[in-house]
Structures are given as C-alpha cells and as structure tokens.
Amino acid sequence: GAVVSQHPSRVICKSGTSVKIECRSLDFQATTMFWYRQFPKQSLMLMATSNEGSKATYEQGVEKDKFLINHASLTLSTLTVTSAHPEDSSFYICSAREAGGQRNEQFFGPGTRLTVL
Amino acid sequence: GDSVTQMEGPVTLSEEAFLTINCTYTATGYPSLFWYVQYPGEGLQLLLKATKADDKGSNKGFEATYRKETTSFHLEKGSVQVSDSAVYFCALSDRAQGGSEKLVFGKGTKLTVNP
Numbered sequence: 001g002a003v004v005s006q007h008p009s010r011v012i013c014k015s016g017t018s019v020k021i022e023c024r025s026l027d028f029q030a031t032t033m034f035w036y037r038q039f040p041k042q043s044l045m046l047m048a049t050s051n052e053g054s055k056a057t058y059e060q061g062v063e064k065d066k067f068l069i070n071h072a073s074l075t076l077s078t079l080t081v082t083s084a085h086p087e088d089s090s091f092y093i094c095s096a097r098e099a100g101g102q103r104n105e106q107f108f109g110p111g112t113r114l115t116v117l
Numbered sequence: 118g119d120s121v122t123q124m125e126g127p128v129t130l131s132e133e134a135f136l137t138i139n140c141t142y143t144a145t146g147y148p149s150l151f152w153y154v155q156y157p158g159e160g161l162q163l164l165l166k167a168t169k170a171d172d173k174g175s176n177k178g179f180e181a182t183y184r185k186e187t188t189s190f191h192l193e194k195g196s197v198q199v200s201d202s203a204v205y206f207c208a209l210s211d212r213a214q215g216g217s218e219k220l221v222f223g224k225g226t227k228l229t230v231n232p
Binding site: 011034041042043044046049062083093096097106108109110111 | 121153158159160161162163206218219220221222224225232
C-alpha cells in the first residue's frame, strides 16, 4: 500500500518550453501533496505544499508563476515548469500524505529527472 | 529555522561491517525524527522514525535513538549487507510549525557496501 507514482520519470526539453509532471497516489487518497527539488549531492528542498482543491503554498524563493501546481483531485497533483531554462534542470520529487493518516508521514514518488537543453 | 546536519559521504564499507551515520538537528519545537533511504533509481522510503525523546526507531536491522540532550539521531547497523547500498537521509518534522508538518532533510549520505 501507500504507493506514489510520478510521470514521466525522465524528460528532456528545449529551453523556453513548458513541462508538466504528474504525481499520483495509487492506492490512497492524498489531501496534501508536496513537491521537492533535489540537486546533485544536495538535500531535498521543499518547493511547495498543495492541498486538494485549494491554492498551493510556496516556500520562500520559489516562483509560483514559474512552477505551477494543481491539485485537482485527491489522487493527482501536477507540477508545470513554465518557460523552462537550463537552470531548472533537476530531480523533482513529490510526496503525498494520506487523508486521515499520520500528519508527519509522507510517501514519496520515484522522482522525475528534468533536463533542459 | 529548523535544520538537519548529517555526516558527509560517501561511506564505503565491507559486508558485515558496523555502520554509523551521524545526524544532528536544530529545531524550535518538538520534532519527530526520521531516516529515509533512497535505493538507486527509486524514490525515498521511510526506514525508521522516532517521535519523542529517548524513543528508538528500528527496521531491517537499522536503529536510531532520539537523543534530545545531544540533539542527535544517529543511524546504526551492526552488520551491513551489499543490499544496504543506498543514499540515507536524516529528516525532521516539527510539530511546532503551525501544524504544517514540513519535512526538513539533511544532505544525504551515500553508502556503498562491497562484498
């Protein structure tokens, strides 16, 4: 149980294009999903927290107009990197917290490797 | 703000060796502490956790004790296996942060176990 998937696992795009990454909770309902960014040999940095049906809460320094988050259902959240540039190349990871589950337990997806040329 | 500091890697050990990965934290409230493991090509998995001082989390032969006096949560295993090769992340979740329960991660420690 408690499986989270991400799609795609890898994406390569040209500079200036937009890329959408999906995060799905496969066997549970997730009221809250989190988006992280992981640089090589660095920690995971929380980008934003999204709650189903409401606007995402972004961490300081994260551009909300560049990283669009939509949490339209209890099993799906999407992250769209708009007008991507090479500096946006990174490993993006989502996690989900189960509705009614423990507040401090998150289940992580396998991540999406984004490369912007 | 809250932070987690874990020992720099990479760590390379022979099979059956003893493992310690140090982790210390700073927090304004009463955090829960976690160790996550990331195997190659996979997402993070919760390895163990402790929610209050003196609690010991354990799983798959790994242990970590929540030490409030030293603000530490060191990960240990008595005899590592090749299959333990992965990146290990120490993390905290601070209940004082308005209930948001955000996870704050250390930088990760890569462990390689050789046969």
